[in-house]
Amino acid sequence: MKDVIIVDNSPQAYSWQTENGLPIISWFEDPRDDQLRKLVPVLERLAQVEDVREFIPQIVGRNSVNFYEALRALKAPREESALDSVINSLTKFFSGTPTTENQKKEEYKVPKTVRRNTEDNKVSLNSDFIVNQNFSKA
């Protein structure tokens, strides 16, 4: 059951497996309905998690999917592209430390002047990196 997701407009359909059910608004004729479009990124992310039952209770509330919460709770599916690996190896070469996406983003935000001169900044970056790693494991 950790690999099964049910999408249904009536919650009774998965009342025995609420941890596997994603509710969706019943559709009759509204041509501007965008529920399916919104569901795509959520399902793309759910496809990559170990156990869907861990996440579905977090992102479902009051008979609808909380899309904002869903995208926050689930990490974006991302495979390392060729460009990423180049950037990674370059940053490795220049900094001498292994990098992650989180750290890359952090470094990006830090203005050059600040980054250049402080040892403290590096330490804080590293601690950020550790925290982020723990976070992603949890």
Add this chain to the structure above:
Amino acid sequence: MSEISSKYTERSSVAQRTPSDNLPDFLAEQTKSMKGRKTLVLDLDETLVHSSFKPPRPGQRRPDLILNIEWDNGEKDYVFVNVRPNAFIFLVKMAKIYEVVIFTASIYNYALPLITRLDKRDIGFTILSRRQCTLING
């Protein structure tokens, strides 16, 4: 019809049973290409499509599909089907990352031609219809 149905898998032969019994496997084991994928169960009516026996009144939206279905007792009926916005692209995207199972409480004679039309890219979804349903408090 037989050519079409060979593309879609359906499990038959379901006897009366209660939910407490050990349920048999409705779904065939995953084929090689689907191995390791999660299963996405989608409802048909009011989730992917909306269908009606009444022809649309003037001024109402034109139906996307009109099906001529045959009931088990031999009677024929027209069904007017509206497809939910983004349903096609949704199915295509989901079929890339999930084993997609389309579930409906209505009859197979209605589900099969409808899903054949929804499946523009010949993906071949698994269908669960009324024959595989267990009647509870009905």
